[in-house]
Amino acid sequence: MQSNRLGWILLAPTLAILFFFGVLPFIYVVYVSFHQWNPFAADPTMIFNGADNFRKIVFDAEFLNSVGVTVLFVLFAVISELVVGYILAQAFMKEFPGKAIFRTIHTLPLIMAPIIVGSVWKLMMTPSIGIIPHYLNEWFGITVNIGTSPVAAFATIIIMDIWHWTPLVTLTLIAALVSLPPDPFEQAQIDGANKRQIFFHITVPMIAPAVVATVFIRLMDALRTVDEVWMLTGGGPGSATRFVGVHIFKEVFPKTNYGYGSTISVIVLYLTIVACWLLYVTMLAPRSKKD
Amino acid sequence: MSNHDNTPLSSAHHEEEDTPAVSSPKAGFLPIETNWFDRLFISVVIWVALSLLWFRFIEPMGLSIWISNAIALALAVLIISKG
Numbered sequence: 001m002q003s004n005r006l007g008w009i010l011l012a013p014t015l016a017i018l019f020f021f022g023v024l025p026f027i028y029v030v031y032v033s034f035h036q037w038n039p040f041a042a043d044p045t046m047i048f049n050g051a052d053n054f055r056k057i058v059f060d061a062e063f064l065n066s067v068g069v070t071v072l073f074v075l076f077a078v079i080s081e082l083v084v085g086y087i088l089a090q091a092f093m094k095e096f097p098g099k100a101i102f103r104t105i106h107t108l109p110l111i112m113a114p115i116i117v118g119s120v121w122k123l124m125m126t127p128s129i130g131i132i133p134h135y136l137n138e139w140f141g142i143t144v145n146i147g148t149s150p151v152a153a154f155a156t157i158i159i160m161d162i163w164h165w166t167p168l169v170t171l172t173l174i175a176a177l178v179s180l181p182p183d184p185f186e187q188a189q190i191d192g193a194n195k196r197q198i199f200f201h202i203t204v205p206m207i208a209p210a211v212v213a214t215v216f217i218r219l220m221d222a223l224r225t226v227d228e229v230w231m232l233t234g235g236g237p238g239s240a241t242r243f244v245g246v247h248i249f250k251e252v253f254p255k256t257n258y259g260y261g262s263t264i265s266v267i268v269l270y271l272t273i274v275a276c277w278l279l280y281v282t283m284l285a286p287r288s289k290k291d
Numbered sequence: 292m293s294n295h296d297n298t299p300l301s302s303a304h305h306e307e308e309d310t311p312a313v314s315s316p317k318a319g320f321l322p323i324e325t326n327w328f329d330r331l332f333i334s335v336v337i338w339v340a341l342s343l344l345w346f347r348f349i350e351p352m353g354l355s356i357w358i359s360n361a362i363a364l365a366l367a368v369l370i371i372s373k374g
Binding site for chain 1: 322323324332336339340342343346347350356
């Protein structure tokens, strides 16, 4: 009993912080999502409108389009980051000249604020002054303009995200690979397993928890991407890169529509939780034993 | 150093081992092992999805959202008790 109380006392600060900065704001957002509220209007009163915001959201073509664009972005970005991150992690497991310097340089994008990343990529992608459109045109004769081409804008954001976040995936996968015991690999080699069999039957199952945790983190981050996209394309051209985060931003700040913005936030949170849960169920959850 | 096992944290650890689990996983009709909180979570997820689909496709035909809520509640009872 004594130790139980000690446990709760030790946990109390964390629980208090979590409650005040996590649970309470969440409850407040859910509360606001059932209201029509513009705090900067002549009448800033919150008006309860039941589930009308949720009725509106399922017919909101802009929101549905933003969900589709975001899902595409998440699929391309997270899968690419996982593949590139794994290849780099395997490379860093081997010794080669300049490994320490390369690893440091490779990790540098992680310490940059997303808004800076967006600004730098905007400079690099601006047709008149940017280095990337200049060399693409000079070397390959390709004209790229993210201000007019939806495909170019979308692809640039994916490449930017891969550049920014692959080091995180590499670091977590290195940690997972380093902690693997050598015995199963040696036994498999003695038994005559080839590299492909070792990868799919030993490496992947053993690093699956780390992979899933990494995908969780990247999935949650990618679903709420705002600043990089806002700086690079502002959600355009048209609505080609109007991700849900950007959509919420446009709904809440320029339009000051806090009620509907909260509704979108709640739905995005719901989609994020469901995506993570499905991933957990598919990859890690213990199967039910039926007799 | 000799009475290392008498530190509060180590005794807490031993006590935790002796304490029966609050909720144990069980095998119902769901394809994964779940405890009651997992099943409650699944029920809430289904309730929200059903409500949104109802708003989009069924309510414009004149059927109230309360029917969806009743179906979701019945599903929740089934999932929590037999899932």
